[in-house]
Amino acid sequence: MECPKCGFENRADARFCKQCGQALEVLPTLPPAGVVCPACGATAKPQARFCPRCGKALVTLPTPTPEEVPVLTTQPSMPVPPASQTMPSMPKPARAAAPPASPPLPPPPPKRRFPRWIGWVGGFALFLCLVAAIVAAAIFLLPLVRGEETATPTPSAVDVTGVPTVTVTPAPPTQTSTPQLVQVFAAELTIAAVPPEVAVGERVTLTVTLTNTGEAMLGLPRYLLVGEWEPVLALATDAGVGHDRAIFPGESDTVVYVLEAMQPGQVVVWATATMEAHEPPRWESSTSEAITIVVVE
Helix, strand or coil: CECCCCCCECCCCCCECCCCCCECEECCCCCCCCEECCCCCCEECCCCCECCCCCCECCCCCCCCCCCCCCEECCCCCCCCCHHHCCCCCCCCCCCCCCCCCCCCCCCCCCCCCCHHHHHHHHHHHHHHHHHHHHHHHHHHHHHHHCCCCCCCCCCEECCCCCEECCCCCCCCCCCCCCCCCCCCCEEEEEEEECCEEECCCEEEEEEEEEECCCCCEEEEEEEEEECCCCCEEECCCCEEECCCEECCCCEEEEEEEEEECCCEEEEEEEEEEEEECCCCEEEEEECCCEEEEEEC
């Protein structure tokens, strides 16, 4: 907008001149073109005949022209001095000179790192020292644990003439152990099949007998039936049997096995027994002779 007094070009919305302060004529802003719905207040396009919101009929109002809009003149509230009497602008203070830049600091020295192999060697040496200390302690403490005493040498006595004499320490008396009598072990193990020949579907009974024929007492006999009887025979009991009893000299102990004939064939079986013999306690064993069992159709 051009000032009517000094001719300075101001902004379109300015109310006073930026150069001389003269009041400027302000033209009112034209209302937006369109039709306002009397029912809901919504604004529609100028050529619309019905409201897009409620559907009521619209009445199109004529758009005012700039000639019909009154011009408003704004009066200043106080007199404005002429342009020749305006206050001079204050000079801007000069900026202070920036301090000189300090020289850059030197980079820190790199950290010195020891080679990794030094750590490995030191650790291995420490491990060897620890092992050596453990071995030395074991060698020193082992005689103490076993109850052995280290012999201390006896100093030789010296007579007044200056000739040394040797003192002989008598040896400790030896203990004579009484020999322990070992009782003679003797045992007889037998096996019998009843009947020795059976047909398919029948059963055969094996009787294993252990007889103490020696002088030592026997205990905890354990019996085991040995042989390859399958698939001709099927064992109806366990192959290993144990008794918690004592067998004195002249007594016997018996175990019975039951087998069922499955198919024709011939089987060889035998039995073994282990027992504890006393005076002194020890384990002994005995084996029976092998027998043959025949299965027919």
